Amino acid sequence: MTPPTTTTTATTTLNEPADLILLAKALRLPSFAQYCEPLAQTAEAQGWSVRRYVHALLSEELAGRQNRRVARFMQKAHLPVGKSLAGFDFSAVPALNKRTCLALAEQGSWVEQGHNLILFGPSGTGKTHLAAAIMYAHLLQGRTARFYRTTDLVQELQAAREQHRLEAALKRLDAYQMLCLDDIGYVKRDRDETAVLFECIAHRYERRSMVVTSNHPFSAWDGIFPDPSMTVAVVDRLVHHATILELNTDSYRRKSAAKRLAADSDDHRSTKA
Ligand code: ADP
Numbered sequence: 001m002t003p004p005t006t007t008t009t010a011t012t013t014l015n016e017p018a019d020l021i022l023l024a025k026a027l028r029l030p031s032f033a034q035y036c037e038p039l040a041q042t043a044e045a046q047g048w049s050v051r052r053y054v055h056a057l058l059s060e061e062l063a064g065r066q067n068r069r070v071a072r073f074m075q076k077a078h079l080p081v082g083k084s085l086a087g088f089d090f091s092a093v094p095a096l097n098k099r100t101c102l103a104l105a106e107q108g109s110w111v112e113q114g115h116n117l118i119l120f121g122p123s124g125t126g127k128t129h130l131a132a133a134i135m136y137a138h139l140l141q142g143r144t145a146r147f148y149r150t151t152d153l154v155q156e157l158q159a160a161r162e163q164h165r166l167e168a169a170l171k172r173l174d175a176y177q178m179l180c181l182d183d184i185g186y187v188k189r190d191r192d193e194t195a196v197l198f199e200c201i202a203h204r205y206e207r208r209s210m211v212v213t214s215n216h217p218f219s220a221w222d223g224i225f226p227d228p229s230m231t232v233a234v235v236d237r238l239v240h241h242a243t244i245l246e247l248n249t250d251s252y253r254r255k256s257a258a259k260r261l262a263a264d265s266d267d268h269r270s271t272k273a
């Protein structure tokens with residue numbers, strides 16, 4: 001095999017490692033640039049072959065690229081901060097199957113197939129936390145996701161419709177494999193608002209995943225959509241391929257507030273004693 005041709009400049013002025021760093025930067029290989037010197041020292045100290053050195057450098061570049069990609073996706077996802085599965089207390093929601101939740105977070109197949117996840121439960125029971133935590137797990141696996149309070153999404157879509165750009169706005173959301181409609185029940189029972197919501201759900205149906213949270217069971221969704229046929233059409237599309245989680249428990253917020261109160265009054269009593 002003939003060796004690759006090198007230009008005179010490259011061979012005559014190569015001044016390692018600075019030039020290697022410059023070359024890597026010119027080729028937009030930031031991790032390669034960052035690690036070429038420290039890895040060269042390791043390679044020399046441990047007698048690595050050239051092949052092993054290049055492999056280690058390229059592996060760093062690949063890992064760096066994946067990390068930067070995940071960081072970019074995280075930024076675009078607008079997830080509520082600090083909501084992870086590790087921080088979710090499953091014992092507070094005995095009706096919830098922990099294994100199902102972990103599988104939803106770990107397995108990508110339902111997302112790849114455009115299936116949905118629907119979380120029901122009264123206010124404060126952890127629907128938003130769980131939805132965000134599951135989406136976070138998928139972001140870490142390199143998938144794309146976007147969290148919206150449904151009312152914000154509806155506003156954005158209504159603005160797009162007024163500018164005759166609804167179709168383009170919906171297509172832009174296709175960039176996200178998972179779209180969260182948090183608190184769908186807070187949308188006004190208004191024809192224009194619910195029409196764009198319907199368009200969005202119909203557009204993603206069987207193609208892109210939706211994660212929906214709601215304080216109201218389906219039976220009460222007639223209160224969200226202005227006519228029953230629209231409610232049926234929406235529910236049909238959402239549940240056709242969906243996992244439904246019910247968080248029918250006491251409000252976690254209320255329970256933690258009650259615990260705090262009890263602890264405070266214990267403290268109060270012990271200081272008095
Ligand atoms: P919902 O969306 O059902 O109204 P949230 O997910 O907003 O409830 O939960 C309310 C608060 O309580 C949040 O700060 C959330 O992190 C916390 N929380 C709720 N359930 C749990 C739980 N099982 N374990 C840990 N924190 C929880």
Ligand code: MG
Nearest residue numbers: 127128183213
């Ligand atoms: Mg919520």
